[in-house]
Amino acid sequence: MKHILVILVLLYGNALLAQERLPEVLTFKEYLAYVKQFHPVARQAGLKLSMAEAQLLRARGGFDPKIEVDYDRKEFKNTEYYDILNSTFKIPTWYGIELKANFEQNQGIFLNPERTVPQNGLFSAGVSVDVGQGMFINQRMASLRSAKIYRDQSVAERDLMVNEVLYTAAIAYFDWLRVYNEMIIYEGFLENAGERFRGIEQNALLGEIPAIDTVEARISVQNRRLDLEQARVNLVKERLDLSNFLWLENNTPVELQPNIIPEAEILPKVDEVLNIPAVILPGVIPENHPRLMSLELGLRALEVNRRLIANRLLPEINLEYNFLTQEPDEFQSFHRENYKAGVTFSFPLFLRKERGELKLANFRIQDAELDFELKERQLENRILAAFQELQSYSFQTQIAEEMVENYSLMLGAEERKMSFGESSLFLINTREIHLIEARLKQNEILNKFLYAKAGLFRNLGIIPDAD
Incomplete structure (x- = not known):
């Protein structure tokens, strides 16, 4: 030119x-x-694509691995009431499945009994699965x-x-x-x-x-x-x-x-x-x-939005299973007797909000x-x-x-x-x-x-x- x-x-x-x-x-x-x-408008048009790429990057962030650490300690008049450490590593996956690894170490005189773990801490690894609403499509x-x-x-x-x-x-x-x-x-x-x-x-x-x-x-x-x-x-x-x-x-x-x-x-x-x-x-x-x-x-x-809304007509059912061990090396040998599991269920009776949406x-x-x-x-x-x-x-x-x-x-x-x-x-x-x-x-x-x-x-x- x-x-x-x-x-x-x-x-x-x-x-x-x-x-x-x-x-x-x-x-x-x-x-x-x-x-x-x-021309400024032509250059603005290029910015729209850059903004869309940024939004796509933000959406992919919903599947990024995450580290969570929760530490809580209370000491009063030379007495250790409790010292609680809970750290978790989570990996979200596509079909409502979340992989988790956890380490817990708790101690103290007034510690809640359900938080009692071995002195060197407790390791766990498991999975959380949405078998209801979030199995085939979820917000992420x-x-x-x-x-x-x-x-x-x-x-x-x-x-x-x-x-x-x-x-x-x-x-x-x-x-x-x-x-x-x-x-x-x-x-x-x-x-x-x-x-x-x-x-x-x-x-x-x-x-x-x-x-x-x-x-x-x-x-x-x-x-x-x-x-x-x-x-x-x-x-x-x-x-x-x-x-x-x-x-x-x-x-x-x-x-x-x-x-x-x-x-x-x-x-x-x-x-x-x-x-x-x-x-x-x-x-x-x-x-x-x-x-x-x-x-x-x-x-x-x-x-896509309609499918997400239609999926909300299903009940919320979340299954969770975690294998427990005192030593990380024991994860190689799976012992079914040491575990923590749970299920959560939620379902509105009339579904008027979901049907209206x-x-x-x-x-x-x-x-x-x-x-x-x-x-x-x-x-x-x-x-x-x-x-x-x-x-x-x-x-x-x-x-x-x-x-x-x-x-x-x-x-x-x-x-x-x-x-x-x-x-x-x-x-x-x-x-x-x-x-x-x-x-x-x-x-x-x-x-x-x-x-x-x-x-x-x-x-x-x-x-x-x-x-």
């Missing part, structure tokens, strides 16, 4: 901090490459699955954000090109009107034509000058609007200088720059469209499915409408080009007739006005044609390749 030259960098209001040089022509491809790389599992879905969804949403900012930037470039072309049109006709005025003024001085004809020629020059001045004002506005999309590294905004011009022959290059495929079936949504991918992944996340989850999924079908249908129609627009504007572009050629021929013929004394300045001005209108109409149709291509780019959810 070429470097943009002659860029005036404005930072902190009116402080001139840096200046680079731009080529005289800022191409559409170069412009979009800068927008994609440096649901959080991890949702985080993975959110990460993939963030990729689609990032692409949508980049696509949207590139679409808006392209529209700004097309408007800049339209106003610049208008200024070129008015500059050319102002030059023609000026030459015509000077010729008529000379003929009037020689007495070949009435002096009043110079007034009409002067009015024509003034009209062209007014049109040109308005076009210049519009060009300044569009140039500033375009500058909103131009940034450099370190979040440095830039403003184009007046000598920078847009690319003239842009229409043949738009499809390549916007990465629009050569063959697309009208009304057919491309595979992996980011909009539909985001909605589909949102549905998956809702389904399950209904709400089902309704949310139905709502998301309806939204998916609506968005899919809307995309199909938008893509079809964009194709119809492109076909129409392609035809209109040919007609407008032929109209400009015909009006140019008529103006040329009228000027030749006037040189023979068979026409008038009024007829020439009339022919020229029609030619100006045709040129402006041609420029407007070109702008609408480019708008339609940008709209197709937006509806297809395309992300151009960076150069």
